[in-house]
Amino acid sequence: MPTLLWWMRVIVAxxxxxxxxxxxxxxxxxxxxxxLASAIYILMARHLGRTEATSYVxxxxxxxxxxxxxxxxxxxxxxxxxxxxxLELLIAAPAPxxxxxxxxxxxxxxxxxxAVPLTLIVAALLGMPLEIREPGLFALGIFALxxxxxxxxxxxxxxxxxxxxTRLFQNVIGWPLWILSGVAFPLAVxxxxxxxxxxxVALSWGAAVLRGAAAGAGASWGIGLAAVLVLSVAYAxxxxxxxIGIERRVRVDGSLSTF
Amino acid sequence: MVAARVxxxxxxxxxxxxxxxxPPKLYFVAWVPRVVLQLLFFALLxxxxxxxxxxxxxxxxxxxxxxxxxxxxxxxxxxxxEQGSGTVPLLVASPSSPLLVFVGRxxxxxxxxxxxxxxxxxxxxxxxxLDLTVGQVLAASMILVLAxxxxxxxxxxLGSIVLRFPQYRNVVSNITVVxxxxxxxxxxxxxxxxxxxxxxxxxxxxxxxxRLLRHVTLGAPxxxxxxxxxxxxxVGAVLFVLAQLSFTYFLRQARAAGTLDFH
Numbered sequence: 001m002p003t004l005l006w007w008m009r010v011i012v013a014x015x016x017x018x019x020x021x022x023x024x025x026x027x028x029x030x031x032x033x034x035x036l037a038s039a040i041y042i043l044m045a046r047h048l049g050r051t052e053a054t055s056y057v058x059x060x061x062x063x064x065x066x067x068x069x070x071x072x073x074x075x076x077x078x079x080x081x082x083x084x085x086x087l088e089l090l091i092a093a094p095a096p097x098x099x100x101x102x103x104x105x106x107x108x109x110x111x112x113x114x115a116v117p118l119t120l121i122v123a124a125l126l127g128m129p130l131e132i133r134e135p136g137l138f139a140l141g142i143f144a145l146x147x148x149x150x151x152x153x154x155x156x157x158x159x160x161x162x163x164x165x166t167r168l169f170q171n172v173i174g175w176p177l178w179i180l181s182g183v184a185f186p187l188a189v190x191x192x193x194x195x196x197x198x199x200x201v202a203l204s205w206g207a208a209v210l211r212g213a214a215a216g217a218g219a220s221w222g223i224g225l226a227a228v229l230v231l232s233v234a235y236a237x238x239x240x241x242x243x244i245g246i247e248r249r250v251r252v253d254g255s256l257s258t259f
Numbered sequence: 260m261v262a263a264r265v266x267x268x269x270x271x272x273x274x275x276x277x278x279x280x281x282p283p284k285l286y287f288v289a290w291v292p293r294v295v296l297q298l299l300f301f302a303l304l305x306x307x308x309x310x311x312x313x314x315x316x317x318x319x320x321x322x323x324x325x326x327x328x329x330x331x332x333x334x335x336x337x338x339x340x341e342q343g344s345g346t347v348p349l350l351v352a353s354p355s356s357p358l359l360v361f362v363g364r365x366x367x368x369x370x371x372x373x374x375x376x377x378x379x380x381x382x383x384x385x386x387x388x389l390d391l392t393v394g395q396v397l398a399a400s401m402i403l404v405l406a407x408x409x410x411x412x413x414x415x416x417l418g419s420i421v422l423r424f425p426q427y428r429n430v431v432s433n434i435t436v437v438x439x440x441x442x443x444x445x446x447x448x449x450x451x452x453x454x455x456x457x458x459x460x461x462x463x464x465x466x467x468x469x470r471l472l473r474h475v476t477l478g479a480p481x482x483x484x485x486x487x488x489x490x491x492x493x494v495g496a497v498l499f500v501l502a503q504l505s506f507t508y509f510l511r512q513a514r515a516a517g518t519l520d521f522h
Binding site: 028029032033036037039040041043044045046047048050053056057168169171172175176178179184185186189190 | 293307308313429434
């Protein structure tokens with residue numbers, strides 16, 4: 001129990017440090033870019049008269065914004081520490097470095113939620129409002145996706161410890177996820193061989209729950225939510241194991257600065 | 260002559276900086292896949308939302324998208340890297356024009372925009388099964404050069420502005436990229452935009468070049484080749500002049516206030 005408390009204190013302290021940075025550039029970017037991007041998707045559908053695709057074109061930029069923020073946050077959590085010369089100190093400190101990264105990612109993920117109402121407002125202004133028949137289920141789906149966002153951030157943060165050019169990889173990592181998730185278009189559009197991979201992307205299940213909540217037909221929402229939670233736990237566990245393994249390795253062979 | 264030498268030296272440094280950032284191997288691992296996957300994503304989205312004609316429209320729009328993403332973000336960022344490395348005061352003190360250096364030191368980013376656009380165009384030809392003649396390929400290449408050059412001028416202008424608040428360089432370039440995608444007709448025809456936004460599209464880089472590109476590659480209605488080229492050049496020229504004015508104003512103000520290194 002004392003260990004758990006200590007871990008919580010580390011996470012909370014890390015969240016406070018991140019939030020103390022205030023309304024910084026990434027938050028402004030996340031808040032503005034997702035709603036602007038949603039205008040592109042929405043206008044594409046509106047131009048073609050595809051109003052029935054509203055849930056795809058409104059949810060896609062919103063969810064890409066959330067996960068995209070997590071990918072950027074995880075990279076920044078490592079590259080900013082590396083840039084300021086504090087990554088070595090962080091790894092050497094008694095507090096688990098993974099938890100510091102978790103705290104920063106949670107804070108930035110929470111901040112990225114500002115894109116959710118802004119995107120809904122843009123959709124309404126452009127004449128394609130997303131009607132949400134089951135707001136409670138929608139909120140539950142968003143909450144589950146927040147957990148998955150933090151978990152995927154943890155997974156990427158562990159990999160970024162080993163990469164000097166994290167910002168370059170941030171540019172490319174999102175795209176395969178956006179394609180495989182079937183958030184912007186149904187999975188049926190993908191080649192058949194690629195479709196099963198979507199089952200491993202929490203975003204795909206979460207988007208299905210949100211679309212179900214919007215349409216008011218949520219018979220399978222329990223399975224979707226459970227899948228998001230299971231995958232989140234899997235990402236977080238894998239991320240934590242990787243982070244701890246990598247941390248141990250770089251401490252033993254003193255190779256942290258060589259990446 | 261001296262100006263040409265300074266420009267060439269700055270361009271040479273720019274190449275070194277770009278390959279320092281993206282060594283060739285990393286370029287193929289981290290940048291090329293991004294260009295390919297971006298095209299694939301928008302092609303799939305277009306297939307879902309519209310028919311074959313819309314897919315053709317979007318895939319060629321993606322060529323323009325790759326071009327300005329490749330040129331703009333790096334151009335804006337690299338101007339602030341000059342500031343970050345503390346060399347702006349040295350440039351101001353040197354006998355050569357700092358403006359010339361700012362123009363030259365991003366030319367590799369312009370090259371990246373061109374390579375990204377050309378790669379996407381090649382893929383587009385495969386995806387759409389376009390049987391392009393040598394003449395069409397040459398014309399499309401010239402149009403890409405034109406579009407990249409005008410985007411480069413926009414990058415210079417934005418770079419000169421974010422020198423005042425360099426921490427927002429990525430926000431500014433990301434918002435600009437999304438706005439260009441929104442407004443230049445990359446994925447939605449300009450005519451489908453709200454009517455009050457359409458005049459803005461006409462004074463942005465890429466809009467006119469993209470119309471020409473669709474005409475040359477897809478046989479879209481002729482937008483008027485001469486006037487479109489003139490319009491794209493005019494947009495780039497105005498942006499270039501504004502960038503020079505903005506740089507000059509920034510340097511004068513920062514010198515007067517002694518804040519060249521404190522932004």
